[in-house]
Structure formats: structure tokens, C-alpha cells
Amino acid sequence: MLPFTPEAVIQVLEWGSNPEQSPYSHKQIAEWCDRFWCQYIDVDAPPAIERLLPILTDVETQWDLYLANTYQIEDLRSRSFEDERLPVEWFQDWLSKAKA
Secondary structure (H helix, E strand, O other), X not given: OOOOOHHHHHHHHHHHHOHHHOOOOHHHHHHHHHHHHHOOOOOOOOHHHHOOHHHHHHHHHHHHHHHHXXXXXXXXXXXXXXXXXXXXXXXXXHHHHHHO
């Protein structure tokens, strides 16, 4: 997808807030956010990245919670969720926090 940089976080959140123009699904965005966050689990992140980690975690966590609260366990095991979308307002909120 993209390198793990603050600029990439902004780009990914912009794609999430405008899914019709995004080359990636919300599922792929949530997975990228998780991979980014996991890069810094056991290391000290630079301040520019440190301040973004809670946002990245929230994207991935809210994705999981959204699916868990929307679908039955059978669906969670069998569907791909590539076409599923989180509310774009959530991405707009995360984007405003990331830009602050």
C-alpha cells in the first residue's frame, strides 16, 4: 500500500473519507493501519508518528467492532468484507485529528 509515514496516514484517512475515489477498501485501510501500528509495538516512535498511533489503533479497532456488531459469527467467518464501509464521518474525524 504505502510506506509507514505521517503523510501516508493523511492520504489513507482521506481515502477512507472518500471511498468512491479510494483505490483501497475500508478493510484494506484498517489492515494497513494495524500493520503500521504494529511496527511500533516494541519501539519508541518518533513524536510525529507517536501522536498518530492512537488514531491508527482506533481505525482498526472500530473496524473490528463495526463488523462484530453488524454481522453474525457465521458471516464473519465466511465473508470477505471488501465492500463493507465504515461511516465516512469517522474517517473525517480521524483525519481532522491527524492533521491537528
